[in-house]
Amino acid sequence: MKRAALLLSIVAALVMMPVAAPSSGASTGSLVNVLRGPSYRFAGPLGVSSDGVHVWVTNANNNSVAELNATTGALIKVIRGARYGFNIPGAIASDRRHVWVINQDSVTELRATNGNLVQVIRGRTFGLNAPDKIATDSAHVWIVNADNNSLTELRATNGALVKVIKGPGGTGRVKSLRGGWKLRRTTLALSPLGSPVKWDR
Numbered sequence: 001m002k003r004a005a006l007l008l009s010i011v012a013a014l015v016m017m018p019v020a021a022p023s024s025g026a027s028t029g030s031l032v033n034v035l036r037g038p039s040y041r042f043a044g045p046l047g048v049s050s051d052g053v054h055v056w057v058t059n060a061n062n063n064s065v066a067e068l069n070a071t072t073g074a075l076i077k078v079i080r081g082a083r084y085g086f087n088i089p090g091a092i093a094s095d096r097r098h099v100w101v102i103n104q105d106s107v108t109e110l111r112a113t114n115g116n117l118v119q120v121i122r123g124r125t126f127g128l129n130a131p132d133k134i135a136t137d138s139a140h141v142w143i144v145n146a147d148n149n150s151l152t153e154l155r156a157t158n159g160a161l162v163k164v165i166k167g168p169g170g171t172g173r174v175k176s177l178r179g180g181w182k183l184r185r186t187t188l189a190l191s192p193l194g195s196p197v198k199w200d201r
Helices: 002-016
Strands: 045-050 054-059 064-069 075-080 092-094 098-102 107-111 117-121 131-136 140-145 150-155 161-166 196-198
Touching: 045 098, 054 092, 054 098, 092 131, 098 131, 098 140
Parallel strands: 045 092
Antiparallel strands: 045 054, 054 064, 064 075, 092 098, 098 107, 107 117, 131 140, 140 150, 150 161
16 A cells, blocks of 8 residues: 555656746655545556656556546546456556556557557567566667566567567576676666666666
8 A cells, every 4th residue: 555655646746747947947846746536546556657748557456557647637548448458557668659568468558649559469479478667768668577587679669579688597698788788677777779778676
């Protein structure tokens, strides 16, 4: 419950923070509002992402994604249903074209403009095995797979597989990432060019 309350506070800060002109100074970081209530359908929220226009929140306990207005915090809609493939949705990443949602054994791609389903990506070909973290730079999508020590790279334009990079327990030490990176269960960050730049516990 404490984790859910903290995430909701973070959501509130994202969606309700006023946008000021550069000359008006930086935000104070003070709390603006906490979003709650039955209309939001928050149930075990695990992931949050914003593209500056929308805020997307994953709900693990009811297999849904809430879409909010990033300026006002108003609920736009709650996305749910079997066809979306949501299965304890957790980590989420978005830009202004795509929304990528991590499920237990798959990745759901939504259209950022309206939340419509684009596709559900699953299968051994993609190397998805307990996908855990996700990030995108609008050109690439990177997914950390916790149970087989690998990193899946997709093409953001269509979700096509680029490659699966395996670490210990797979094919050994990674050679294709700069500096011979070693994969573990991690937090993933990206450089502006889309290269993984930080791996830690």
